[in-house]
Amino acid sequence: MPRSYKRAHDQLRPLHMTTELSGNADGSVLxxxxxxxxLCAVSLAPxxxxxxxxxxxxxxxxxxxxxxSSTQVRTERESxxxxxxxxxxxxxxxxxxxRSIVNLNDIxxxxxxxxxxxxxxADGGTRTACINGAFAALSLAEQKWLKKGLIEKPIIxxxxxxxxxxxxxxxxxxxxxxxxxxNGDADFNFVMNRRGDIIELQGCGEKEPIGWDRVQAMKxxxxxxVKEILIFIDEKLDFQKNNRPKFTLKDIVQxxx
Numbered sequence: 001m002p003r004s005y006k007r008a009h010d011q012l013r014p015l016h017m018t019t020e021l022s023g024n025a026d027g028s029v030l031x032x033x034x035x036x037x038x039l040c041a042v043s044l045a046p047x048x049x050x051x052x053x054x055x056x057x058x059x060x061x062x063x064x065x066x067x068x069s070s071t072q073v074r075t076e077r078e079s080x081x082x083x084x085x086x087x088x089x090x091x092x093x094x095x096x097x098x099r100s101i102v103n104l105n106d107i108x109x110x111x112x113x114x115x116x117x118x119x120x121x122a123d124g125g126t127r128t129a130c131i132n133g134a135f136a137a138l139s140l141a142e143q144k145w146l147k148k149g150l151i152e153k154p155i156i157x158x159x160x161x162x163x164x165x166x167x168x169x170x171x172x173x174x175x176x177x178x179x180x181x182x183n184g185d186a187d188f189n190f191v192m193n194r195r196g197d198i199i200e201l202q203g204c205g206e207k208e209p210i211g212w213d214r215v216q217a218m219k220x221x222x223x224x225x226v227k228e229i230l231i232f233i234d235e236k237l238d239f240q241k242n243n244r245p246k247f248t249l250k251d252i253v254q255x256x257x
Contacts, residue, residue, distance in 0.1 A: 003173070004034060004035075004177050004179075005034065009174065010173075010221055010224060011174060011175075012163070012174060012225055012228055012229070013035075013175055013177065014032075014034060015032065015229065015232045016031075017029055017030065017031050017032065017133070017136060017236045018030040019136070019236065019237070020140065021039065022041050024043070025041035025042055025043050025137070025141075026042050026043055026140070026141035027042040027136075027138060027139065027141030027142075028040065028041040028042070028137050028140070029133050029136045029140070030120075030133075031129055031130075031132055031133030031136065033129050033132075033175065034123055035121060035177070036119075036121060036122060036123045036124060036126055036177075037119070037120040037121040037129075038118065038120065038126060038130050038133050039117070039118045039133070040116070040117045040118075040130060040133035040134045040137040041137060042113060042114070042115050042116075042134070042137045042138050042140070042141040043113075043141075044111050044113060044114070044141075044145075044150070045112045046110075046111055047110065047112060048110045049061075049112070052110070053110065055110070056108050056110060057104055057105055058104040058110070058111050058113060058155075059111075059112045059113070060095060060104065060112070061112060061113070061114060061115070062091050062092075062094035062095035062115040062134065063091045063115070063117065064087050064091040064094060064119075064127070064130055065083075065087055065117070065119065066078075066119045066122060066126070067119060067120055070119045070120055070121050070122045071122050090126075090130070091117075093127060093131075093200065094115060094117060094127070094134055095115070097131055097160060097191050097200055098115060098131075098134060098138060098160075100199050100200075101156060101157055101158050101159070101160050102138075102157060103157050104155060106153075113141075115137070115138065117130035117133065117134055122178070123177050123178045124164070124177040124179075124180065125163070125164045125175060125177070127162070127189060128162035128163050128189055128191075131162035131191060132229055132233065135159070135160055135161065136236070136237065140237065142155060158193050158194070159193055159194050159230055159233075160191060160192065160199055161191075161194075161225075161226040161229040161230045161233070162190065162226070162229075163189075163226055163229060164176050164181075164187065164188065164190075165188050165221050165222050166180055166181060166184040166185075166186060166188070167185040167218070168184050168185065170185070172221055174222070174224065185206055185207050186203065186204065186205045186206055186210050186218075187203060187204065187206060188203030188204075188215070188218055189201070189202040189203060190223075192223060192226045193226075194226070194230055196219075196226070203218075
């Protein structure tokens with residue numbers, strides 16, 4: 001089966017990222033991988049959940065949602081009181097992954113970092129795209145908090161990125177899209193740091209069990225993709241820090257007309 005963008009089995013879909021789309025958020029990005037597009041924004045709230053009160057620590061939480069027009073068949077809009085299980089599960093995944101790489105213990109105030117991830121267009125890999133976009137948005141927010149004196153030192157302790165790997169007709173393929181995911185024999189999501197250490201691993205054999213040797217091969221393929229994504233994010237964040245021209249959501253809309 002030919003791959004989208006005429007890719008080899010170990011190639012990512014094209015990557016694009018636009019920073020600082022929201023003037024109200026502390027950090028925001030539009031992260032695109034192929035036809036999957038996610039908007040991630042990071043904001044601070046001057047309070048913490050009940051279970052964190054009187055601990056003088058920050059907290060981080062995340063939310064994930066598919067916008068109604070993000071899928072071929074319209075997705076019903078969710079409300080906070082009526083969220084589907086998939087959205088809740090992915091929200092918790094994003095929050096867990098980000099909390100694993102930050103140190104919020106040395107800040108003598110009580111604030112909550114809110115990471116909001118909205119899928120604008122879905123074509124496979126929305127959860128991994130959101131993790132990548134959320135990490136980039138958090139990195140931008142961290143720089144803003146340092147400049148404002150809200151934090152005295154960086155809170156991000158290490159980098160992370162996420163990518164999917166599937167087995168299609170016996171072949172391991174990096175960064176599978178919706179069509180490949182629908183026809184795959186296995187589907188795994190890897191969240192890793194730059195060294196290739198696993199932060200979180202989700203996956204299953206869709207049709208039959210797979211051996212650990214195949215999982216190891218998928219892990220190596222995922223590490224290749226993670227390193228490429230982190231290099232891409234590095235370049236885009238340097239682009240932002242150097243005060244070069246910034247694009248807004250209005251610019252993106254106008255350019256597509």
